[in-house]
Amino acid sequence: MPRFHGQSNHAPVDIVNQLQKQYVDYLTSLFHEGVLDDQFTQLQKLQDESNPDFTVEVATLFFVDSDKLINNMAAALERSPVDFKQVDADVHQLKGSSSSIGAMRVKNLCITFRSFCETQSYEGCLICLQQVKNECAVLKDKLQNLFRMEQQIVGAGGSVPLMD
Amino acid sequence: MPISQSHGFSSPKSELTALVVDDDGVSQKIHHRLLNILGIENDVVANGKEAIDIHLSGKKFNLILMDRDMPVMNGIEATKRLRDMGIGSTIAGVSSHSSSKIKQEFTEAGLDVYHEKPLTVAKLLSVVSKIKPKE
Numbered sequence: 613m614p615r616f617h618g619q620s621n622h623a624p625v626d627i628v629n630q631l632q633k634q635y636v637d638y639l640t641s642l643f644h645e646g647v648l649d650d651q652f653t654q655l656q657k658l659q660d661e662s663n664p665d666f667t668v669e670v671a672t673l674f675f676v677d678s679d680k681l682i683n684n685m686a687a688a689l690e691r692s693p694v695d696f697k698q699v700d701a702d703v704h705q706l707k708g709s710s711s712s713i714g715a716m717r718v719k720n721l722c723i724t725f726r727s728f729c730e731t732q733s734y735e736g737c738l739i740c741l742q743q744v745k746n747e748c749a750v751l752k753d754k755l756q757n758l759f760r761m762e763q764q765i766v767g768a769g770g771s772v773p774l775m776d
Numbered sequence: 777m778p779i780s781q782s783h784g785f786s787s788p789k790s791e792l793t794a795l796v797v798d799d800d801g802v803s804q805k806i807h808h809r810l811l812n813i814l815g816i817e818n819d820v821v822a823n824g825k826e827a828i829d830i831h832l833s834g835k836k837f838n839l840i841l842m843d844r845d846m847p848v849m850n851g852i853e854a855t856k857r858l859r860d861m862g863i864g865s866t867i868a869g870v871s872s873h874s875s876s877k878i879k880q881e882f883t884e885a886g887l888d889v890y891h892e893k894p895l896t897v898a899k900l901l902s903v904v905s906k907i908k909p910k911e
Contacts, residue, residue: 651894658809666809673801704845708872709802712894 628770635761652714700729794818797827798843824854844871852885859886868903
């Protein structure tokens with residue numbers, strides 16, 4: 613069940629309610645699909661009037677860092693011989709930061725990726741790299757949609773529901 | 777409801793200080809925010825060497841949140857060096873490693889407690905409850 617904090621001002625209540633419902637439904641779908649886990653909710657709870665953009669800032673930082681890490685992994689896998697330890701170190705880093713923002717599918721892919729690094733499976737690593745790339749792109753797209761919906765709610769004078 | 781209120785932690789600034797030692801920007805930001813919410817003034821550094829350097833500059837902290845895998849100097853080495861320097865702060869290892877062997881190695885370096893990432897308010901409160909008085 614969603615809770616609401618903050619106060620609505622005088623915008624049409626129906627529109628705000630509709631936007632809030634769409635937001636809750638969308639966020640719920642992201643949890644059901646496994647894109648996000650409860651850690652994302654924990655992040656949202658760290659946001660308040662003094663840090664109103666905290667979640668967006670953390671997500672943005674994650675996307676910048678994950679791009680760099682993925683590029684590093686790709687470069688390391690192109691070198692001969694492949695430095696699987698270095699690839700593993702980058703995957704471990706990505707696993708840590710993805711779990712910190714609640715990006716469950718990315719985190720789980722990193723766990724599989726690490727096992728291929730351990731067995732020094734070049735093909736396995738290549739497949740995982742592509743999957744991680746794709747999943748980060750999906751995550752970015754979905755979170756951008758989510759943040760856009762938050763802006764619409766606030767713009768209409770409502771408050772963003774917080775999932776329990 | 778802001779998380780600080782929901783956990784019954786007082787909003788006014790506490791007397792405690794902390795050092796976040798982590799090379800990951802996302803972890804730095806989250807840990808910094810968690811500590812701020814608990815009213816704990818904190819500094820952030822990006823590796824073990826910077827943790828040593830900040831202590832050599834004269835700063836002391838009640839609590840150090842130490843990541844394990846960092847460039848330049850990792851958390852294990854940094855923890856050993858800090859203990860060798862006589863730093864008695866509460867050092868909490870915070871890492872995404874789940875292997876018991878790695879946890880043991882890190883703990884034996886001189887940690888007071890170890891938590892697997894992600895760090896949550898609940899985990900941080902449990903760490904804070906173990907803080908030793910500043911020397």
